[in-house]
Amino acid sequence: MPLTHHFLSRRLALQTALCALASPFAAQAAGPELWPRDARVPGGVARLSLGPAAQRPKVLAGGLPVLVTGDMIEWTAVVGIPLSAAVGQHHVQVDAGQGPQSLEYTVRDKRYAQQQLKVSPKTVDLSPEDLARHERERAHQQQVMALFTATASDDLRMRVPVPGRRSSSFGLRRVFNGQSRNPHSGMDIAAATGTPVVAPLPGKVVDVGDYFFNGGTVWLDHGAGLLSMYCHLSRVDAKLGDVLATGQSFAAVGATGRVTGPHLHWGVMLNQTMVDPALFLKD
Template sequence: MKPSFFNVGGLPRCVAATALVLGALLCAPHADALELPRARSVPGGVALVDLGPALVAPQASVEGVPVLVSGRPGGWTAVVGIPLEAEPGERQLEVRREGAPLERVRFAVTPVRYAEQRLKVAPGKVDLSAQDLARHERERVRSAEVIATWSAVAPETLRMQPPVPGRRSGSFGLRRVFNDQPRKPHSGMDIAAPTGTPVVAPAAGRVIDTGDYFFNGHTVWLDHGNGLLSMYCHLSRIDVKVGEVVATGTRIGAVGATGRVTGPHLHWSVMLNRSMVDPALFLADRGG
């Protein structure tokens, strides 16, 4: 008698085995399944867009800029940074799946109203001299190159620790008016702390830039992977070098008052797909 290649239910055993393997893959934990930041689909926020199941992680982008995708075969999520200057309404995510045509997934951006703050600073920090303006333009070009960083290595985590203890002295999105002159909304979180207070990496990453900038003072940029970057400004000292890989909690510098400031504090920014987003959405304690 020849061996049977069919199960009792009539399915070929090879098909049944394949189904079992697929089921196991869809349900099993995956190394890329990270705890996600808090969703807030507003200008300067983070949209979590469900991409559904797939054996291979889909690729996603917004206006040609790659977007971080996290999850497991049973379900993938695009973690999309929304620019502060984005208009409320509908935005579009381009999704590429293995062996499938390009797909467009829409998500909504809702309005938000951020607070306003008026500050007095030295006139030279608002009305720039020709020399300072030229310096700022050079630095702006350099910053744009840093901001465009994309590394294929996925982040170890999407939950961060505060880089320094202290009171939040300036919230993300705050519309600042310097010497009665409106400026762009605040693109980070300010944490007040004494000069010299250690600043640590809130998550593992690689140092991709350090320097002394006109507005930001002594600055460090970290690349956490897949377009997730962070920036630390106004430092009194820098304790890392470009190319260095740091673990969560590694000292990267110290609080200071360099650049355009009214007192010692840390300015901390988080960027996703080249968009500055609210760092509070990434805090492990869900603060903010």
């Protein structure tokens, strides 16, 4: 047997034996080299070790497919946790070829700050026409968010899509003109109109639109349910179906849609769940 095959076989046998002594699955500790970082809070990410398997396990969270990275020696489920998730025990269903099993993990509490914003009244109290438009756009974007394509890259560390100050963080409880609305589901980066926006990872352009709340918008598909969204754009240079490399410019910052000034709203989605983009960044 070649040396590399001999080493691989011994390593696989050792990991299999260790898994047999414990439970079928074990929680994977976060480390500085792992992206996204493990943060088991509402709006965070749970990195769950699945152990060794000959083929990529299939994982479901709430019936939705989950991104799985790794190889036959060590697979990892990268699970997006909804902002609405309750504190306590949660689980995913894992099928590694021997039938589905339940893998539990614990979500701990996190308190997000509140932000008061003043915007045009017509973007808070919608007219019947604007409400109908928003509902059409929401239905379309739900189809985009449901995409689950080819396997994602194992390297999920992202590049910041635009330089600038983070003017509004993920999870902020937002109050528009005194009216409470959904928490902020992305990261806002303040930048001048026209500043280039670049792809944080290789991805395919799967949606380009001009939406009531989000203004000029682009969605990128990075594979296996990992998508990213860019809103309030002044210009879009890419078209539907374009495949972008990391760092490739595809749009420009603007102040379109419901905004208080020019900035980029950047959202990241896993298993149809918006999660904190900061978990994919080094800093």
